[in-house]
Every structure is written in C-alpha cells, then in structure tokens.
Amino acid sequence: MNNIAIIAVAYNRVDSLSRLLKSLDLAYYEEDVTLIISVDKSNTDIVERFADKYEWKHGKKIVDKHEKNLGLRSHMMSLGKWFDEFDAIVVLEDDIVVSPNFYTYTKQTVEKYSFCQNIAGISLYGFSINYQIGLPFQPIKDEHDVYFMNCAMSWGEVWMRDSWKKFYEWYLSHQDFPMMKHLPRSICLWNQKSWLKYHTRYCIEENKYFVHPYTSLCTNFGDAGEHSDGTSNTIYQVPMQCGKKTSFLLPDFDSKAVFYDGFFENIELYNLLGYTPDELCIDLQGEWHNRLNKRYWLTTEVEDYKIVRSFDLNYRPIELNVLNNNEGNQIFLYDTSVAVKNSNKKNRKSFLYRYHLSNMFYFVRSYGFGYALKDFVEAIKKYTNNIIHP
Numbered sequence: 001m002n003n004i005a006i007i008a009v010a011y012n013r014v015d016s017l018s019r020l021l022k023s024l025d026l027a028y029y030e031e032d033v034t035l036i037i038s039v040d041k042s043n044t045d046i047v048e049r050f051a052d053k054y055e056w057k058h059g060k061k062i063v064d065k066h067e068k069n070l071g072l073r074s075h076m077m078s079l080g081k082w083f084d085e086f087d088a089i090v091v092l093e094d095d096i097v098v099s100p101n102f103y104t105y106t107k108q109t110v111e112k113y114s115f116c117q118n119i120a121g122i123s124l125y126g127f128s129i130n131y132q133i134g135l136p137f138q139p140i141k142d143e144h145d146v147y148f149m150n151c152a153m154s155w156g157e158v159w160m161r162d163s164w165k166k167f168y169e170w171y172l173s174h175q176d177f178p179m180m181k182h183l184p185r186s187i188c189l190w191n192q193k194s195w196l197k198y199h200t201r202y203c204i205e206e207n208k209y210f211v212h213p214y215t216s217l218c219t220n221f222g223d224a225g226e227h228s229d230g231t232s233n234t235i236y237q238v239p240m241q242c243g244k245k246t247s248f249l250l251p252d253f254d255s256k257a258v259f260y261d262g263f264f265e266n267i268e269l270y271n272l273l274g275y276t277p278d279e280l281c282i283d284l285q286g287e288w289h290n291r292l293n294k295r296y297w298l299t300t301e302v303e304d305y306k307i308v309r310s311f312d313l314n315y316r317p318i319e320l321n322v323l324n325n326n327e328g329n330q331i332f333l334y335d336t337s338v339a340v341k342n343s344n345k346k347n348r349k350s351f352l353y354r355y356h357l358s359n360m361f362y363f364v365r366s367y368g369f370g371y372a373l374k375d376f377v378e379a380i381k382k383y384t385n386n387i388i389h390p
Contacts, residue, residue, distance in 0.1 A: 012042035032059030120208035124156035126216030147258035152199035156218035306338035
C-alpha cells in the first residue's frame with residue numbers, strides 16, 4: 001500500500017498553516033505525494049487565498065474549500081471521504097509541525113499495520129506528558145521504534161481505510177457521551193467540539209490500538225484556536241526525530257511488543273501479577289482510582305485493604321518498580337475484599353516522586369493558577385496526612 005495523501009486541516013490561522021506547510025516542504029519524499037489543504041469556512045478568506053497561491057513541489061495539490069462552517073469535529077470526520085481515492089491519509093491540524101522523517105515513518109508503518117485488525121491508527125506524535133493527569137509520561141523502551149496504546153491521537157496521525165471505516169460505523173451509533181466510569185474523566189469532560197474523545201473511547205471499548213512512536217515525528221505548537229482560551233500553549237511541545245532516518249524497527253502485534261491501555265498503564269502488569277483486567281485495577285498513573293470496584297487494586301494510594309504485595313518507588317517509568325520486583329512500601333497491591341487498617345503506612349516518597357515544580361507549572365499554564373494551587377494543595381494534604389497521622 002503506497003497510495004497516501006497528506007491533509008493539512010485549516011480554519012482561520014494563516015501563519016500556522018504557513019508554518020506547517022514549510023515543515024512539509026522540508027520533509028523527505030521518495031515519490032510524488034498529494035497534498036490536500038482542507039479549509040473550513042470562517043469569517044475571512046485569507047486562508048483560502050494563501051492555499052490557492054501556495055506551490056507544492058512534491059506532487060499534486062488540492063484545495064478543498066468548505067462552503068459553510070462545519071466546526072472542528074464535523075470537519076475532521078468529513079475527511080473520511082478521501083478514502084474513496086487514497087488508502088491512507090496523514091491528518092495534520094495547522095498547529096502541527098512535522099519531522100523531515102515523518103513520511104518515511106508513515107510509509108513503513110502503513111505497510112506494516114494497514115491490515116492488522118487490532119490497529120485503529122498511527123500516531124506521529126510521541127507523548128511526553130500524560131494529558132489525563134498532567135504528569136510526565138515515559139513509556140518503557142525496548143528495541144523497537146514504536147509501542148501500542150488504547151489511545152487515539154489528534155496531534156499528527158495517520159488513518160487507514162479499513163480501520164477508519166470500522167471506527168466511523170461505530171461513531172455513527174455512539175453520539176451520546178455521558179460520564180462513564182470505564183473511561184478517563186478527562187475525555188468525558190472534553191467539550192462537544194472534540195472528535196478525539198470518540199476515537200479514544202472507540203479504542204478503549206473495542207480494544208483497538210494506535211501505533212505510537214518513542215521519538216516523535218511531529219510536535220504541537222498549541223496555537224490559539226478552537227481548543228484554547230486565546231493564548232498559545234507550548235506545554236505539548238516535544239523533541240522531534242532529526243537527521244535522516246531511512247528505516248524504522250516495527251514490532252509485530254504480539255506479546256513481545258510494549259502495550260499501554262487508555263489510561264497510560266502498562267498492560268504487561270496483568271500477566272506479571274497474575275490477574276485479568278476484570279480482576280485488577282492498575283492505577284499507577286493515579287487517574288482511575290478503582291472506579292469500577294475491582295477486587296484487586298495496584299496503586300500508590302494508602303488504603304485500608306489487605307496488602308497482597310508492595311513495591312518501592314525508585315525506577316522510572318513507575319511500572320518498572322513492579323516489573324523489576326523492587327520490593328518496598330510505596331506501591332501497594334490490595335485485595336479490596338478484605339478490610340485491614342493500614343494508616344500506619346507512610347507513603348512519603350509518592351509525593352516527591354510525582355509532584356515537583358514542572359508539574360505545578362503545567363497546571364498553571366493549562367488550567368490557571370487557582371486550579372493548579374488547589375491540585376497541589378490536595379497533593380500536599382495527602383502527603384502530610386500520611387506523615388502526621390501514622
């Protein structure tokens with residue numbers, strides 16, 4: 001499969017679009033590639049006029065001008081029409097910039113995973129922050145260039161015809177989006193403009209995965225727009241693949257690869273601890289809080305349940321403490337069917353391990369000082385309560 005198009009998604013930010021197109025122009029291509037500039041209707045025609053004049057030197061250019069305003073979600077979902085002509089499409093909102101190697105990565109991952117029934121899409125963006133909780137995220141690194149996660153992507157992604165059609169059919173029958181305990185709170189709270197919340201929900205509920213790179217093939221400028229309060233935000237800027245990389249080492253979709261679920265939790269922990277996902281809540285990232293009341297619960301929280309096993313907090317990423325059997329009293333595997341008083345357990349390291357100035361800065365930039373202070377105070381309360389009240 002090599003019939004791939006690039007779609008630049010634009011609205012009213014001509015400077016952002018210009019920056020994206022400049023990065024696309026500097027990328028490596030081994031053949032002609034079609035560029036589609038899809039422009040939603042706004043109160044200005046500056047973007048349309050810029051797109052008409054832009055010269056694409058690497059193949060055919062198409063400017064798709066929408067006659068009425070679709071809004072972000074409808075605009076993004078409408079891009080599926082291009083699968084009538086292309087096998088795969090690279091979808092780039094205009095606040096994205098790509099690595100020179102993004103197309104090489106795209107070709108090789110599409111060839112590898114296009115017919116894999118477990119794959120819902122391919123991410124160009126490499127996570128450095130778990131956006132659900134605002135804490136740094138670093139996946140376990142093996143010999144490969146990618147890992148798998150039940151988490152869709154909107155900051156630079158590749159859709160493939162067969163997997164997209166399955167998602168779209170699901171999407172049409174899942175328009176309601178209430179608060180649901182089996183989903184991250186964050187995506188349930190996103191506004192109705194978001195299409196990504198549906199794609200991520202689809203991945204979690206249907207057990208589908210996105211391919212995620214360890215080293216990012218794009219970055220996110222977070223320009224003021226549909227999802228911002230009017231200011232640019234560089235919180236999600238990440239280092240990109242530089243130089244020229246001609247080959248990516250891609251794993252088969254099997255047990256030898258690295259897998260994370262939709263809560264950024266490492267799936268290998270189920271096998272290691274000997275429990276199924278129906279029995280065990282993995283809550284090392286601190287988002288789930290055993291909302292589904294599973295019998296076993298792996299967490300850094302101090303709770304009054306029987307402790308089956310416990311681990312220390314030295315390694316990063318956090319799951320390495322469990323995978324390496326790093327025994328201690330900072331991570332607890334509870335049997336919640338047995339009540340036991342554990343208030344004498346002092347989880348002092350947990351606060352220092354998770355909360356530091358960079359996290360405070362994230363919350364201030366993303367949510368405002370008031371929210372950040374509230375979150376930080378709650379963390380301090382948890383920490384001091386464990387110390388002062390043994």
